Amino acid sequence: MTVELVGTADRTPRSREFSALYAEVQHFYAQQMRILDGPDAGGWPDTFTEDALFERPPVSAPVRVRAGRTGCVRAGAAREREAGSRLDHWIGMLDVRPQADGSLRTRCSALAYATPGGGGSRVLYVYVMEDVLVPVHGAWRTAHRRVTRDDLA
Amino acid sequence: MTVELVGTADRTPRSREFSALYAEVQHFYAQQMRILDGPDAGGWPDTFTEDALFERPPVSAPVRVRAGRTGCVRAGAAREREAGSRLDHWIGMLDVRPQADGSLRTRCSALAYATPGGGGSRVLYVYVMEDVLVPVHGAWRTAHRRVTRDDLA
Amino acid sequence: MTVELVGTADRTPRSREFSALYAEVQHFYAQQMRILDGPDAGGWPDTFTEDALFERPPVSAPVRVRAGRTGCVRAGAAREREAGSRLDHWIGMLDVRPQADGSLRTRCSALAYATPGGGGSRVLYVYVMEDVLVPVHGAWRTAHRRVTRDDLA
Numbered sequence: 206m207t208v209e210l211v212g213t214a215d216r217t218p219r220s221r222e223f224s225a226l227y228a229e230v231q232h233f234y235a236q237q238m239r240i241l242d243g244p245d246a247g248g249w250p251d252t253f254t255e256d257a258l259f260e261r262p263p264v265s266a267p268v269r270v271r272a273g274r275t276g277c278v279r280a281g282a283a284r285e286r287e288a289g290s291r292l293d294h295w296i297g298m299l300d301v302r303p304q305a306d307g308s309l310r311t312r313c314s315a316l317a318y319a320t321p322g323g324g325g326s327r328v329l330y331v332y333v334m335e336d337v338l339v340p341v342h343g344a345w346r347t348a349h350r351r352v353t354r355d356d357l358a
Numbered sequence: 359m360t361v362e363l364v365g366t367a368d369r370t371p372r373s374r375e376f377s378a379l380y381a382e383v384q385h386f387y388a389q390q391m392r393i394l395d396g397p398d399a400g401g402w403p404d405t406f407t408e409d410a411l412f413e414r415p416p417v418s419a420p421v422r423v424r425a426g427r428t429g430c431v432r433a434g435a436a437r438e439r440e441a442g443s444r445l446d447h448w449i450g451m452l453d454v455r456p457q458a459d460g461s462l463r464t465r466c467s468a469l470a471y472a473t474p475g476g477g478g479s480r481v482l483y484v485y486v487m488e489d490v491l492v493p494v495h496g497a498w499r500t501a502h503r504r505v506t507r508d509d510l511a
Numbered sequence: 512m513t514v515e516l517v518g519t520a521d522r523t524p525r526s527r528e529f530s531a532l533y534a535e536v537q538h539f540y541a542q543q544m545r546i547l548d549g550p551d552a553g554g555w556p557d558t559f560t561e562d563a564l565f566e567r568p569p570v571s572a573p574v575r576v577r578a579g580r581t582g583c584v585r586a587g588a589a590r591e592r593e594a595g596s597r598l599d600h601w602i603g604m605l606d607v608r609p610q611a612d613g614s615l616r617t618r619c620s621a622l623a624y625a626t627p628g629g630g631g632s633r634v635l636y637v638y639v640m641e642d643v644l645v646p647v648h649g650a651w652r653t654a655h656r657r658v659t660r661d662d663l664a
Contacts, residue, residue, distance in 0.1 A: 216531035224534035225369035228377035235451040239465075291507065293467055293484045295450050297601050298541040312545075314599055316624070318469070318484045326484040331599045331624045331632040378522035381530035388604040392618075444660065446620055446637045448603050471622070471637045473660075479637040 223301075230301050230311060230338065233345040238294040253347045254339060260351040270350075285319045285329065293318040293326075296334065308348070309338040315352075376454075383454050383464060383491065386498040391447040406500045407492060413504040423503075438472045438482065446471040446479075449487065461501070462491040468505075529607075536607050536617060536644065539651040544600040559653045560645060566657040576656075591625045591635065599624040599632075602640065614654070615644040621658075 216224075237252040250270050253259075258267040285292060298314040312335045319329040337349040369377075390405040403423050406412075411420040438445060451467040465488045472482040490502040522530075543558040556576050559565075564573040591598060604620040618641045625635040643655040 216528055216535075220531045220535060221374065221527065222369055223538075224381070224531040225373045225377040227534040227538065228380040228530070229369075229373060232376075232380065232453065235453050235466075238451055239453070291484075295467060295469075297450060297603060298544055300538065300541050300545070313541075314601060316601075318481060320484050326481040328481065328624060328632040328634065331597075331626050374527065375522055377534070378526045378530040381533040382522075382526060385529075385533065385606065388606050388619075391604055392606070444637075448620060448622075450603060471634060473637050479634040481634065 226303065226309070227299070227301055229345065230309065231299060233338070234296045234299075234313070237347070238296065242292050242294055253350075254341060257347055258349050260349075262351070262353065270347075289322045290319045291322075292329070293320070307340065309336075309345070311336045311338060379456065379462070380452070380454055382498065383462065384452060386491070387449045387452075387466070390500070391449065395445050395447055406503075407494060410500055411502050413502075415504070415506065423500075442475045443472045444475075445482070446473065460493065462489075462498070464489045464491060532609065532615070533605070533607055535651065536615065537605060539644070540602045540605075540619070543653070544602065548598050548600055559656075560647060563653055564655050566655075568657070568659065576653075595628045596625045597628075598635070599626065613646065615642075615651070617642045617644060 233252075237249070240246060240249045240252060253270040255271055257270040259270050260267045295316040295318070296313045297316075300312040302310040302312075304310060312333065315330075315332050315334045317329040318326050320326040333353045335351045335353070336347050338345045339348045340346075386405075390402070393399060393402045393405060403410075406423040408424055410423040412423050413420045448469040448471070449466045450469075453465040455463040457463060465486065468483075468485050468487045469481060470483040471479050473479040484507075485505055486507045488504045488506070489500050491498045492501045493499075539558075543555070546552060546555045546558060556563075559576040561577055563576040565576050566573045601622040601624070602619045603622075606618040608616040608618075610616060618639065621636075621638050621640045623635040624632050626632040637660075638658055639660045641657045641659070642653050644651045645654045646652075
């Protein structure tokens with residue numbers, strides 16, 4: 206609201222369209238990661254489609270997210286939680302590429318911070334996340350996720 | 359400007375509206391945190407409303423931000439500054455929920471990095487920040503802030 | 512798409528314009544940093560203008576980016592790469608100020624994470640980056656970059 210736009214060429218309709226999409230996707234990930242890090246992460250699979258696949262090469266074949274969240278959570282992260290640490294996932298450096306079929310291909314960097322009960326946060330992982338997002342009843346859902354460059358892989 | 363939007367359904371007016379708001383809020387926080395981390399953080403209370411309250415349960419009752427910034431700065435952060443470290447606050451994973459009265463309820467994750475004069479940055483805190491933002495003379499201001507999951511609390 | 516906007520005053524055209532620009536710039540940096548951290552960072556100078564200058568006071572006089580990327584990469588970062596570590600650059604806390612000549616002045620915080628081959632990510636740098644961006648054939652390019660508060664400086 207405090208912004209001054211002096212002498213700047215008008216953004217194109219295409220740019221305005223992209224902007225709306227970009228904010229939607231940022232907002233979607235904020236919600237998905239909040240659920241993942243929250244006290245009840247049980248709703249996390251609901252941010253994926255019914256048949257969503259999760260890939261973490263080279264560890265394993267793709268797993269179905271809805272078939273059980275435990276299959277998707279890193280063993281290391283699980284150990285942190287069991288040890289009483291809080292996890293905070295962040296995403297950033299987001300790229301969004303709309304596809305002809307209405308889906309989106311996204312790519313972002315992700316961070317996970319671990320914070321023990323006594324304090325002393327640290328970076329747990331830095332990785333790259335590539336998603337296919339599809340609209341389901343007016344909301345974005347992850348249909349496919351591929352996590353790479355994960356040092357625990 | 360390099361974006362391709364092929365075959366994507368048009369964003370709704372509601373989505374475009376949200377996008378504009380989302381960028382405004384991101385921009386507001388970038389400015390607020392820059393002031394907080396700058397050489398003269400004295401202007402930081404001006405990014406709050408006159409009667410803004412700051413809550414950090416369970417440490418204390420809410421404090422009035424304008425009544426004195428020192429009351430709102432964490433003791434740990436103050437110690438870092440006194441020891442010659444620079445602080446860098448980040449926010450991310452932003453959620454924005456417009457309210458019927460024109461205010462916004464926001465929620466985000468926040469990070470504070472500390473960097474000693476000799477180098478060697480580290481994550482100092484990871485916390486969650488929940489704000490009520492209100493428009494004041496055409497600019498967003500924080501009317502209420504609640505910081506939680508702070509390990510120094 | 513799941514957003515509710517109840518009773519919020521319409522964003523102004525100026526706000527919508529800013530939003531479009533803000534998303535464009537976030538997207539630009541995501542691409543620029545991805546190239547920088549990728550397996551072939553050779554394309555990184557192409558995200559700058561032909562005569563772009565890079566400043567890192569007080570180390571040296573501004574260097575021309577296109578004259579050789581090595582001149583712009585921090586010695587410390589180079590050492591990390593040589594030692595087998597992956598680097599991940601993030602930017603955040605972005606400010607964008609359109610100028611009368613159509614260029615943009617941006618300011619953001621930047622982080623670099625280093626991840627050794629065996630795992631154990633850590634924050635390598637926290638710094639501030641100030642750019643002048645100009646449109647070149649419909650895409651943003653960095654015409655001038657100034658990095659400050661870098662502890663290796």
